[in-house]
Amino acid sequence: MAQTGKGLRPATQLVHGATMRSQFGEMSEALFLTQGFAYESMETAEERFKGTKPGFIYARYSNPTVAMFEERMCLLEGAEAARATASGMAAVTAAVMGQVRAGDHVVAAKALFGSCLYIIEDLLPRFGVATTLVDGGDLDQWRAAMRPNTKVCFFESPTNPALEVYDIAGIAKIAHAGGATVVVDNVFATPMFQRPLELGADVVVYSATKHVDGHGRCLGGILLCSQAMMDLHFQNYLRQTGPALSPFNAWVMLKSLESLPVRVAHQTKSAGII
C-alpha cells in the first residue's frame, strides 16, 4: 500500500492525502469492514502486539479506512498523530479524562456546548478532579484560576452556540507557564480557518459530525496532538475504553473531506450575507 500527502496543497491533500491503495489500485479509498487481521506467522503477530513491527491488529486499535481518515486529518491540521472516535463527545472526553487523575484541577471556559459542560462540571468532580469555569475571553480570569495542580485548560473557540472567539495563543501561554496543557474544541472554525496547534494548543478535538461530514449522515470525532502526547495520554486510554470510529463512518468522512474547502467557504459567504 502506497501513502501520499506531505507537500501537497490543503485542497489536494483533502482529495489525495494519506490514500492507501490496495493491490487493486482502486480510485476511491477502499472501505475495509473488518475487525481483525491475518498474520503471516506467530512471530509477526507477536511483533505487532508488542508494537515492534507496524501493522493492524484489531479494529478497536486501528483499521485501514479509519487510519486513512486519521492521516488525512493530520495533514490538514499539521498534527503528528490522530485518533478517530465514534462521536465528537468521545474525543472531548478522551482529551480531558486521558490527562487527569484524582487530585488534579482543570480550568475551562464557561461558554461550552452542553455535553462539554457536563464533562467539566459533573463528570470530572465525580472522580476527584476539581474544576474552575472562567470567562474565556478574559485572560486575567485564566491566570487567576491556575493552581499548582492544574493539568488542563479546555475551551471551544468559536464557542457553540454563542460564537465567542478566544485568544488561543494567550491562553496557551498562561497554561504552559503553569505546567498545564491546552485542549481546543475547534469544531466551528474547522481546520480550514483555524489551526490551534500552530497557535500553541496541545490537543485539538473535533465533532466530525459537523462540517467534516457536512451532510447530516454520520456521527464521528477526532483527537489530534503530538506523537509524544498521544503515546503518553491517549493511545492506551482509547484502545482500552473503545470509542473507535466505525470504518464505514470513516469512509464517509474521507469522501466528505474532498469538498470541505468548498463547503465551508460557501457557508461562510452565505452567513456573511445573511
Ligand SMILES: Cc1ncc(COP(=O)(O)O)c(C=O)c1O
Ligand atoms: C462544540 C462542540 N463540541 C462537541 C460536540 C459533540 O459532538 P458529537 O455530537 O459529534 O458528539 C458538539 C456538537 O454536538 C459541539 O458543537
